[in-house]
Amino acid sequence: MTTAISVKNIGKQYKIGAAETKFRYNMLRDVIVDTVSAPIRLAKAMIGKSDRRLNQNYVWALKDVSFDLEEGKVLGIVGRNGAGKSTLLKILSRVTEPTTGTVSVRGRVGSLLEVGTGFHPELTGRENIYMNGAILGMRRSEIDSKFDEIVDFSEVTQYIDTPVKRYSSGMYLRLAFAVAAHLEPEILVVDEVLAVGDAEFQKKCIGKMGDVAQQGRTVLFVSHNMSAILRLTQEAIVLNKGQLIMRGNTQEAVDYYLSFGQSQAGERTWAAEDIPATSVPFTPISLKVKERGGKVVDTVRSTEPVTLEFEYKLDAPITGLRVGLYVSTMRGEYVFASFDTDDPALYDKFDSRTAGHYISRAEIPADIFNDSRYTVGVNASSFGVRRYFMDENALAFNVDISGAPGTQWAEPRVGPVRPRLNWKIEKIGE
Amino acid sequence: MTQIPKVPIHEPHTVYIKPSKGLAALNLRDLWVYRELIFFMVWRDIKVKYKQTLLGMAWAVIQPVMTMLVFTFLFDRVAKLPTEGIPYPVFAFTALLPWGLFVTALNQGSRSLVAHNNMVTKIYFPRLILPMSSVFAGMVDFAIAFVILVGLMFYYQVTPAWNLVWTLPLFLLLAIVTALGVALWLSAVNVQYRDVNQALPFLTQFWLFATPVAYSASVISEEWQILYSLNPMAGVVNGFRWALLGTGNGPDITLWVSVGISVLIFISGLFYFRSMEKTFADTI
Incomplete structure (x- = not known):
């Protein structure tokens, strides 16, 4: 077998924040000085001796x-x-x-x-x-x-x-x-x-x-x-x-x-460096999986309701903000998605969300999950306008199915959900 | 589906990707491999240029002819500039030919990288192809305008200086090398500093006045001739007039100064372009 691709110690550094210093004028004097020195700056930049380089931050993308x-x-x-x-x-x-x-x-x-x-x-x-x-x-x-x-x-x-x-x-x-x-x-x-x-x-x-x-x-x-x-x-x-x-x-x-970076079971927090600059003014803080008693857990019981709690901050008001959860299986198939303003009453009430510290809490009823591990993604967006923040893989949790429908048979049930259906058996003839 | 005979596909060759240091090698091999792309880009530019216009290719005629008419009114009728015995319309049009080619090439070439930024950020190809093909695409307009010039000369009964006409391609080459050289510099700078877009209209206007298009180079006094020829386009325009109309002294020291400057701009532009090429996709 021959090698098609051989990658050795590849690194890639990007400059960020280069453009920001450009328009930071405080006084008319600065504007004039800046304009007069512009040709010199351009010449310097062209031969690669930009004085702006000092203001630049570098980040390693690889x-x-x-x-x-x-x-x-x-x-x-x-x-x-x-x-x-x-x-x-x-x-x-x-x-x-x-x-x-x-x-x-x-x-x-x-x-x-x-x-x-x-x-x-x-x-x-x-x-x-x-x-x-x-x-x-x-x-x-x-x-x-x-x-x-x-x-x-x-x-x-x-x-x-x-x-x-x-x-x-x-x-x-x-x-x-x-x-x-x-x-x-x-x-x-x-x-x-x-x-x-x-x-x-x-x-x-x-x-x-x-x-x-x-x-x-x-x-x-x-x-x-x-x-x-x-x-x-x-x-x-x-x-x-x-x-x-x-x-x-x-x-x-x-x-x-899927399980990487979720060291604290049942809880995910975002550090400053995990949050892209594009998410401003939305800042995610944490996502927690809680059982009925309010305890943060890694494994939930399928027969009990479970609460997903997303904590975040808004540094400025956002019109039409909706905060959503995407629940999917480990194979990447979506089970469902739900937004905190799905309810028309809440949709009207939170038409514009003011700056502040928030928790969006969703209670997922009992008898939904199957015997499996699920991942939860979060999303904060204004429909048709902008997506502020998204993490498709914020955390994962396990499900314990003891007491779930059909557990009397020791066999796996197909499908991502395991609902308790309202079965009736009628005898309609001899 | 019909079975299509498989064409022999090129032997896979190994490409080594590593950070290039200092002035990168020119990598002319890649330019050769991608030579068909130059052809396709030129072909596309020509095809698309006059799409959805009412007058179509007629614009290639209208633009220089209108400029010539304005010049004739201003500089012949009003200012009465000397033209060494040549009817002014022919005198001006002879210069407008290479000048038009130069301006189109300079403008299109300088904007070529930014205009094709979706290509630059998505695929590999020798970036030199973009300014090169923009410059070449102007040749069609030049050819059309040339036919008009022949008609004009016929109308004004100006006999071409036959023994000199063979030098025309050389002056054309000088115009192209100059335009490409400047376009290499400006297109590469434009990737990072869009100031170039703002400066281009001013630059072309200034350059027009510094070039003997509307007037004869003979109005410049003797001691300024060398300084004047630092503008390579002065050499090109004088050369065109000399080759077609027989005016001026023909190639002398001033022409060689123009050639020298032009080659200097071209070579330095090539190296500057190549050294900046690696950052194009990141900064554009």
Whole structure:
């Protein structure tokens, strides 16, 4: 087996906060001085001697990441938002350079990050196929030979000579994906692309990825969808805060990822560095799982109600804020989602939430959960306006099903829920 | 589905990715591998340029002709500038040809990286392709305007200086090298400092006055000629007039100064661009 990708001690440093000092004028004098010295500043900046560099903070998006991947393997990459997944893919596809370390990549890297890159609305479907193909690094002869296949796959045969600005978004996406999917790179990089398109098209995309893997090509697959990761990969790595913290078979890696960082059982707190700058003015503080007595627990009884308590602060009022919980299984399938202003009365009352310290508390009734482990995600957003904060994997809890319906039979029950249904048995004849 | 014969796919070669230090090597090999992309980008720019316009390609004619008419009124009828015996419209239009090419190339080239930021942040390709193809795309307008010039010369019965016309491509090359050199500098700076967008209209206007487009270079006194030729476009415009109309002295020391400056801008631009290239995707 030859090595397709060999990553050695890769690090990537980003500058942050560079632009903020720029407009901090206090007096007219500063404005004048600043304007007069502007050409000098520009010249200094151009030759890389910016005096602004002192004000800049640096952050490592990736630090000391090393791994090898053999040809023909499918590797899953999991990690929270900001863990460095996208940065890693960008380095592998040579969009950006690492700050430290080296990578050797055998063969062409195609990524489904780039779906539709270089598409021009004024050009026809046919013209865009050639254009996009060239941008992705295909030879003209290669595009010629695959042209019919691409058109078939995209299902836009009728409109191939229509400018793509007349396409529906679905058609546009299908055509774009078709080109990227036919690049036939030695290494394919897929990032969350499965979230787009209708269900049938998604199925096609997954099929294509499977084909690619079967042809002995190497695939890197990044997703927040644990069930897709489990289905499509055998091996996965877990990234956290820019570091590779674990590599193993996918089931182990996913379990590790889902339980990582939840050291205090039944409680999750957010430190300042876990909160992205974009969440201002929303600051999450903690999420707790509590049993009926109010005690924080890691294991809840399915026969008793359980309370989920999300504590947060608002530094400024937010109009239309809704704070929600997403409960899903360890395989990544959602069980349900619920928001604190689902109730119309609360929706009206909290039309605008003033600045302050809040707890949103939800009581989940008894007889919902099955014999399993569940993860809870949190989300704070204003519908159609902005998402302030999201953590798909805030914490996880176990369920003890003693006394639950059907426990007289020692067999596992299928399905993510185990409701106590109101059965009646009627005898309607002899 | 019909079975498509498999084309032999290139042998996988190993790419080493590591932080580049100092002035990065020019990596002309990658530019060669991606040569078809230059062709496609130029083709796309040309195809898209006059889409959804009423007059279409006629704009390539209207723009220089209108400028020529304004110049003729201002500098010939009102200011009565000397033109070395050439009818002013032909005299001005000969200069507007390379000038138009230069201005388009400079403006499009300098904005090319920012305009294509979705490509820059998503895929790898030699970034040099963007300013290069923007510069080349202006050639079509130049060719159309050239036909107009031939018509004008015919109308005013100006005999071309036949023995010199073969030097035209060389002056054209000088105009392209100059435009590309400046575009390399400005496009790379523009990635980080959008001041370039603001400065470009002013820069092109200033540069127009510093170039003998509306007037003859002979109005500049002898002792200032060398300083004047530090503007490579002065060399280009004088060269065009000399090659087509036979005016001026032909190549002398001032031309070589222009060539020298142009090459200097180009080479330094190339190295500056390459050294900044690694940060484009992060700062754009």
